[in-house]
Amino acid sequence: MEKWGQNLEMCCGRLVDMAVHAFILDTRNYRLLCERHFGGKFLEHIPEIEFKYDGSVERTARIIADNGFAVDWPLWERDYAKCGPCRPGENCH
Secondary structure, three states, rough: OOOOOOOOOEEEOOHHHHHHHHHOOOOOHHHHHHHOOOOOOOOOOOOOOEEEEEOOHHHHHHHHHOOOOOOOOOHHHHHOOOEEEOOOOOOOO
């Protein structure tokens, strides 16, 4: 995605985060996704950071949809008021 490096601090809620964990374990497909959408850069996921409640989940879902990716809105809307944040200034989720 051309959003890489824009310090958007994109993140997801707890339910989507569980799916991210499962997908990362599918290492071949996760690597291929990173190659295709992030220019081969490995997209970090940082699970040990506390969740915050600032609307970042909704903002992230909208960025994903605006870039042509399918968003399962009911799944994301469940956690709109929650977020598993990236470290400030980094592109993680």
